[in-house]
Amino acid sequence: MPGVDGGLTFPADALRKWAETVFRKVGVNAEDARLLTDSLIEANLRGVDTHGVTRMMTVYVKRIQTRVVNPVTRLEVLRDRASTALIHCHNSIGQPASAFAMETAIAKARNTGVAFVLTTHSNHYGAAAYWAMKALDHGMIGFSATNGPASMAPTGGRDLMLGTNPFAVAIPAGKEPAFVLDLATTVVARGRIMLYARQDKALEPGWAFDAMGRPTTDPHEALKGLLAPIGGYKGYGIALAIDMISGVLSGSKYGAHFPGFLADNMTDPTDVGSIFAAIDIDSFMDLEDFGRSMDKAMGEIRSSRKAQGAERIYIPGDIERETRTRRLQEGIPMPEQIVRDLTALGEELGVPLPRV
């Protein structure tokens, strides 16, 4: 997902400090404000602005202010085994809850080789990759997935019955950077359709359905209709499997039952369920050997012959990592409308947005 460029550019550190102060101001404690902010700033740095301060700050603050999300984290381990845990999050902010869940998975995987942890009664947790990547420094493969409000129909249907239910896998390498895959189970995001609609541009076939569930390339019909899952029934199946595990098995909301978890819902707890898993590399191969093998495997992909017209073959995670390097230097870009919104938010709370 390419970052939003244009507007003003904010140094990550200044933006981080501001966001933490804002969250503290609305009742989040220092540690949780730090965890929450880090997930947003990292998303912006990696170019995933849909999950960054730019898109999430205002709505997160509003949801905390209205107490539709509980600003005081309360986590309760309902079931606990050597390699699994079920964590009740009591409608806490998604990021502190998810940090605890992923740390639990990593600690258990260190003991037994692999761990699988579910959260229930949680909230929007940011980008799935952020949680999967937590495993990397521990010499582990990380996995995370989550359900969310319905935006997709089952194959053959036209009711919104499934979220985009994204999942992420992070695999460490040696000298090569880690493999980091993060994807929603729809072909394109709704934002992409909106962009085409504004330009009156035809969609590519296979992206969307109209309200009757028929394939369409008309972006306006698509906006009233449904996003298409990747690979047709295959993506529907993946989204449903994630919903059955993160939603049904965790005892959370699933399918069509979610109230929105962003600006569209300021009244009802959302009750998201999420998955956090870790696999200890050492259970299968010494970490250094694995790093060397991964470097070789990745090098072979990178140096394979390019398709006509392609400039480069990417490994998942490359674009986000390179964006992060650039944005750490150059700052996080923000469209003017967002700058105005965040300026207003800062004024309302007496925490002025840093000037750039």
Added chain:
Amino acid sequence: MPGVDGGLTFPADALRKWAETVFRKVGVNAEDARLLTDSLIEANLRGVDTHGVTRMMTVYVKRIQTRVVNPVTRLEVLRDRASTALIHCHNSIGQPASAFAMETAIAKARNTGVAFVLTTHSNHYGAAAYWAMKALDHGMIGFSATNGPASMAPTGGRDLMLGTNPFAVAIPAGKEPAFVLDLATTVVARGRIMLYARQDKALEPGWAFDAMGRPTTDPHEALKGLLAPIGGYKGYGIALAIDMISGVLSGSKYGAHFPGFLADNMTDPTDVGSIFAAIDIDSFMDLEDFGRSMDKAMGEIRSSRKAQGAERIYIPGDIERETRTRRLQEGIPMPEQIVRDLTALGEELGVPLPRV
């Protein structure tokens, strides 16, 4: 995947007995012949004829006869932890090796809640769903994935660098039948392209690339070219993640390094790596409660409004289960050419194919 109809129809029991006898005749012991045959017959019953006796019998027998696959199963646990195991299969037949691996995963998950097992130096293991479904009777969610010979290019590339790397998830329900998802990471199978080529029929956009890696709807160009992954770079990422775990982490072949594992290779051991995982439902929710919740979730999907032109909304696994019910009654259909091939095979080995 719809079954191949036409030709003759064989009762499953007779076909099973014949296949077991054939495998015994070429040096496979009784237990392994039973395991191997069951995976093939179950594939045929479920309509997945690409992994059944119909397509696999002749090639499996040939590979055992030439000893490119070791007919005597030898399994060695190289690494073993509370929730993980790495199993060296010494080029044994894929099915007995996989049966042991999945049983190991189930036994460990019973103790710790979840388990993750890898095999290395294994072979073609049949349909991924077969292994995931082994978990169902134990009140567990099953997962399996495997790598295999390259048939796909990375996004932006045109060299065959990745297998279709299928994966399967099986989730038990209550009164509803289990959810069983089994998919390759390409939009369509190569067999589908061949069918269109024979009919000189244009492919749908997004199915394939030509040899230069350019999108094509010409089935003849596609046959000289590449299958497209589901969701573009998303399917590429999923296939690569599976290869890095089942292939690289297990110490097996990966990427472009595979010799074929079917009729195209009668000389070199294939060295497939596969993944077997199980999650114990009771770690998160009492099994009966989970069954009730699954029934409700599946019922809601089934009864949601249909897209215009759709007759029914399927849950993954429905079509295969219904095909199985029908074929248990009516028998396993086999095209005439396959009947001739299997008749010849039976004559060669002195084990005549049952007459129908």
